[in-house]
Amino acid sequence: MWSSTVTPVWRSASASRFGISTRRTGGRRRQPSSSRLARSRGATPTAIYDPPQPxxxxxIGLGAFVSFTTAVTGYFKYRERAFNLQQTADAIEQHVTAYDLAIAPYSQAEESANLERLAENVETLRVEQRKRExxxxxPHQGQHEVI
Structure with a gap:
């Protein structure tokens, strides 16, 4: 490809810019010294004094905080839990109100039959809530089919 005596223009130009020797020494290139590199780039004032950047x-801290809180929220699923709990509480409250007002399905004459039906309905709601929990x-299972 390239002759060993001819150095490509792009290689010699970039090498001389950074103070890198293009002469091969044992199969490895000579590493540039940091002072030579800094002087050639005109970065001495920047290298000596790099002001703090609060x-x-x-x-960075704000980004890490947002990432952490998003992960915690996704893992514990507060919104879904609260929604399910509120839904169950509303249903239980509806049954208790119907029992107090003697509205169907609690409109039987016997108090014990109404109370037994209320207990059954509340227990059914609690079991459903436990299943949703x-x-x-x-863990989330990915859907196999794409819609």
């Missing part, structure tokens, strides 16, 4: 640290605790 804004950068604040942005367990479903939230299971």
């Amino acid at each position: 804004g950068k640290a604040i942005l 367990q479903q939230l605790e299971q």
Whole structure:
């Protein structure tokens, strides 16, 4: 490809710019010294005094905080849990109000039969809530089909 005596223009130009020797020495290139590299780039004032950047640290910290809170919220699923609990509480409250007002299905004349039906309905709601809670605790299974 390239002759060993001819150095490509792009290689010699970039090498001389950074103070890198293009002469091969034992199969390895000579590494540039940091002072030569800094002087050739005109970066001496920047290298000596790099002012602290508190804004950068604040942005990094804020990004980490947002990532952490998003992960916690996604893992514990507070919104779904609260929604399910509120739904169950509303249903229980509806049954208790119907029992107090003797509205169907609690309109039988016997108090004990109404109370037994209320207990059955509330227990059914609690079991359904427990099942929904367990479903939230299971890891998310990806859908196999694409819609």
